[in-house]
Amino acid sequence: MPPFRCLQKVLPVLDNFEMALAAAQNAKGDKLAAMQSGVLMIQQQLKSALAETGLEEIVAVGQPFDPNFHEAVSEQESAEVAEGNSSSSCAKATSSRTACCVPPR
Secondary structure (H helix, E strand, O other): OOHHHHHHHHHHHHHHHHHHHHHHOOOOOHHHHHHHHHHHHHHHHHHHHHHHOOOEEEOOEOOEOOOOOOOOOOOOOOOOOOOOEEOOOOOOEEEOOOOEEOOOO
16 A cells, blocks of 8 residues: 555544544543543554554464564463463564564564
């Protein structure tokens, strides 16, 4: 997808986040719960826009560790997770149709 087209999908999400942040300045009580719901909707909007550009979240938790897609931070024993599988995630990684996109640290 051309960069301009990608921006056309993401910029409305940025606008919605800015409106949500402005509304959050005075949110209390029931309005706070409505704000949380609104921010969740914006998160879904962003995920959808990114998916339309070809980006997909790489699920790590509970999956076998793959150094091509996962970055190890530590190793820990767990009765709930099989040895060699990821038990938690510190940062989400995404992949496009052509490459893995892990956020830099």
